[in-house]
Amino acid sequence: MITLASTPSAGQTWLSWFLVAAAVLVSGLLLAGPALRRRSPAAWWLLLGFPVTCLRVARTWRPLMAGCGLAVSRKAALTVVSGLLAHGAPPPHPRVPRRGGMRPTAHGFWFPVRLLPGQTPEDFVKAASAMAHDWRVHAVRVTTAEPGVVRVTATALDPLRQPRVPRQRGTGPLLRVVVGVLESGAPWVVDLRKIPHWLIVGATRSGKSTLINALVAGFAPQPVALVGIDCKGGMELSLYERRLSALATDRAQAVKLLAALMDLTSARMEVCRAARVRNIWGLPDEERPVPVVVIVDEIAELFLVANRSEKDEAQAAATGLVRLAQLGAALGVYLVVAGQRVGSDLGPGVTALRAQLGGRVCHRVTDSGTAEMALGDLNPDALEAAQTIPPDQAGTAVLASADGWERARSHLVPEERAEEIAAMYAHLTPYLPGLADAVGEPADGTAVHIERLDRDA
Numbered sequence: 001m002i003t004l005a006s007t008p009s010a011g012q013t014w015l016s017w018f019l020v021a022a023a024v025l026v027s028g029l030l031l032a033g034p035a036l037r038r039r040s041p042a043a044w045w046l047l048l049g050f051p052v053t054c055l056r057v058a059r060t061w062r063p064l065m066a067g068c069g070l071a072v073s074r075k076a077a078l079t080v081v082s083g084l085l086a087h088g089a090p091p092p093h094p095r096v097p098r099r100g101g102m103r104p105t106a107h108g109f110w111f112p113v114r115l116l117p118g119q120t121p122e123d124f125v126k127a128a129s130a131m132a133h134d135w136r137v138h139a140v141r142v143t144t145a146e147p148g149v150v151r152v153t154a155t156a157l158d159p160l161r162q163p164r165v166p167r168q169r170g171t172g173p174l175l176r177v178v179v180g181v182l183e184s185g186a187p188w189v190v191d192l193r194k195i196p197h198w199l200i201v202g203a204t205r206s207g208k209s210t211l212i213n214a215l216v217a218g219f220a221p222q223p224v225a226l227v228g229i230d231c232k233g234g235m236e237l238s239l240y241e242r243r244l245s246a247l248a249t250d251r252a253q254a255v256k257l258l259a260a261l262m263d264l265t266s267a268r269m270e271v272c273r274a275a276r277v278r279n280i281w282g283l284p285d286e287e288r289p290v291p292v293v294v295i296v297d298e299i300a301e302l303f304l305v306a307n308r309s310e311k312d313e314a315q316a317a318a319t320g321l322v323r324l325a326q327l328g329a330a331l332g333v334y335l336v337v338a339g340q341r342v343g344s345d346l347g348p349g350v351t352a353l354r355a356q357l358g359g360r361v362c363h364r365v366t367d368s369g370t371a372e373m374a375l376g377d378l379n380p381d382a383l384e385a386a387q388t389i390p391p392d393q394a395g396t397a398v399l400a401s402a403d404g405w406e407r408a409r410s411h412l413v414p415e416e417r418a419e420e421i422a423a424m425y426a427h428l429t430p431y432l433p434g435l436a437d438a439v440g441e442p443a444d445g446t447a448v449h450i451e452r453l454d455r456d457a
Contacts, residue, residue, distance in 0.1 A: 042106045042185075049156055050104045053135060057102065060134045065096040068127035072116055099152075107185035108137065110153040112145055121150045125381075139183070143404075159185045160396055160409040175291060175334070177218030179211060180395070180410035188399070188408045190215065192293065195359040195401055196329035200338040201374045202363025207395035208338055209236065211361065211410040212295065213418035215336060216240050220421050225292045225430040227261070229254045231301035239415055243422035245292075246435035251302055251313055253439045258320030260438040261294065261333060265324065268331040279330035290430045291332040294324065299339035303346040318349025325356030343369040363397040364389040379405045 065071045071094035097119070100112040113124065124142045131140040137156045145151040159181050172178070173191075180188035190198065202208035219226060225245040228237035234249035241247055248254040268280060268289055280288055296302070302317040325335055337357060344351055354373060362374040368387065375383040375398065382405035386398040395410045 045107065045156055046104060050102075050109060053109065053137065053154075053156065054102055056135055061099065062096050064127075064130065064134050066094055068130050070116075070119065070123060070127060071096045072118070105185065107157045107159050108153065108155040110151055113150050113152055115148050115150065124150050124152070153184070155183055155185075159183065160393070160407065174222055175219075175224065175293075177215060179214040179218065180408050183407040188406075188410070190218075190359070192291075192334045197325050197335040197357045198337070198359035198361065199342070199354060199357040199374055200336065200361040200363075201340070201342050201365060201370050202338075202361075202397070203340055203366045205394060206363035206365070206389075207397065207410055208340070208363050209415075210395055210413060211363075211397070212236070212297065212336075212338060213413040213415060214410050215295070216243070217413050217418045217421045219293055220425040221428070223290065223428060223430075225290050225432055225435075227257070227292055227294045227435060229257065229294065229296045229302070230298070232298055236297045237295060239419045240422035242426040243429055245430055245432050246439050248439050251310075251317060254302060255313055255316045255320065256438040257435060258317060258324065260434040261292070261324055261328075262320060263434055264292070264432065265327050265331045265333055269327070272331070280332045289332055290432075291334065292432070293334050293336065294328075296321070296335065296337045297339075299337050299350070300341055300346055303350060314347070315349070318347065318353065322349060322352050322356065325353060339370075341365075341367060341370050342373045343367070344373065345369075358401055360400045361397050362386040362399075363395075364391060364393075375400050375405070378402070381405065 062071070073094055095116065097116050098114050100114075102109045102111045115121075115124075121142060121144045128140040128142050131152070132138070132154070135154060137154045138158045139155045141153045141155075143151050143153070160183055173193075175192040177190050178187045179190055182188050200208055200211060216226065220240075220243050226240070226243055228234075228240070228244045228247040230237040230247065230249055231251050231254060234241075234247060237244065237247060238249070246257055246260075248257040271287070271289070272278065272280060272283065275283055275287070277283055280291075283289075302321070303314055305311050305314045321335070321337070324333055328334060335357065337353070342350060342354075350373070354377075360374045360378060362371055362382075363386075365371050365386070371383055371386045375386055378400045382398050382400045385405070385407060389396050389398070393409070395412065397408055397410070399406055399408050
């Protein structure tokens with residue numbers, strides 16, 4: 001009897017070819033994985049890292065929830081029986097919180113989790129570290145999505161290790177500058193139209209000056225007036241003097257400059273009242289004054305007093321800053337206040353000013369009081385995160401506002417580069433007579449007369 005070999009069907013042939021192609025693709029990804037991860041971390045994560053992590057999360061979810069105390073018995077009676085017969089061991093087959101599908105991001109993933117009765121978001125916040133270790137990711141953060149649901153966000157790759165400066169065409173929207181990268185991988189944007197006033201703190205070599213360099217380099221090409229207050233003799237901000245409409249280098253000049261800024265806001269207030277609008281952005285283009293960004297470096301030098309004769313001067317400086325913070329946002333005057341140490345011991349004016357500075361950036365600090373002043377009134381978790389920034393991560397900071405908090409790292413902008421950009425755009429420096437008279441006009445005569453903003457970029 002002769003047996004004929006069966007011919008494979010077309011479906012079997014296509015299945016075989018598909019399996020071979022899949023095996024070749026997976027092998028290629030595994031072999032090219034290290035090189036792909038170095039050159040394009042986001043592509044490596046989406047092609048290889050995310051699928052593997054999905055399997056890891058699915059495999060460890062139930063034992064992880066049980067180990068973190070987030071699994072509960074299906075029946076209350078089983079808990080009593082298990083405690084009597086098994087010496088307090090958890091009951092078999094516990095019920096675990098139900099998680100939703102995993103959504104990939106450029107540097108990680110996120111998914112929602114529905115809480116079981118009696119659970120709170122804080123229970124999952126405590127388990128975030130265990131989740132990161134079990135899933136072998138960089139960090140896990142838990143936030144409240146809606147009542148009864150938390151959002152678990154994991155960062156597989158650390159985007160703060162080597163932040164890349166994005167390619168940007170043009171100057172971008174007015175008063176909006178990309179200064180770094182967030183821990184989520186999104187760009188770190190300082191938008192003065194959304195959050196008009198900022199407080200930046202950090203110890204020496206923590207990255208505070210680098211952030212100011214990035215802000216100056218970002219605002220210099222824009223049609224805005226930059227004003228500096230540097231009571232350390234102008235050692236920091238004098239590098240950008242050609243792009244500054246005014247620079248105060250001691251407290252006496254700072255008091256005069258702040259008074260001139262208040263006169264400027266009063267004049268703009270009259271213009272807005274006459275036009276029956278609430279802020280300068282409601283004015284016609286041809287009547288809208290130029291925005292003014294005031295950068296104050298080392299705020300403590302304005303508040304510290306050595307004798308009684310300096311007390312009135314320091315009080316005048318504090319009052320001027322607080323009034324600008326209260327009135328400036330609607331009138332196109334914005335504050336960026338920086339310092340190595342900011343504490344309540346500098347006087348009540350610091351606390352009043354802090355309340356008006358809605359954006360906070362805290363680099364590594366040497367005393368807990370400065371971190372408390374920057375973040376304590378906004379979010380205790382942000383305060384704890386700021387106090388764990390290691391010394392070798394210059395530029396890393398915790399930024400917080402009323403919307404929440406994030407870890408971030410500013411782009412490395414050397415002083416030489418920021419000075420070069422400031423000189424390149426010196427021809428855009430607006431001339432504001434009141435401010436120039438307060439501290440004296442620039443010696444090189446580079447300021448041009450621009451007293452209004454033609455159009456919002």
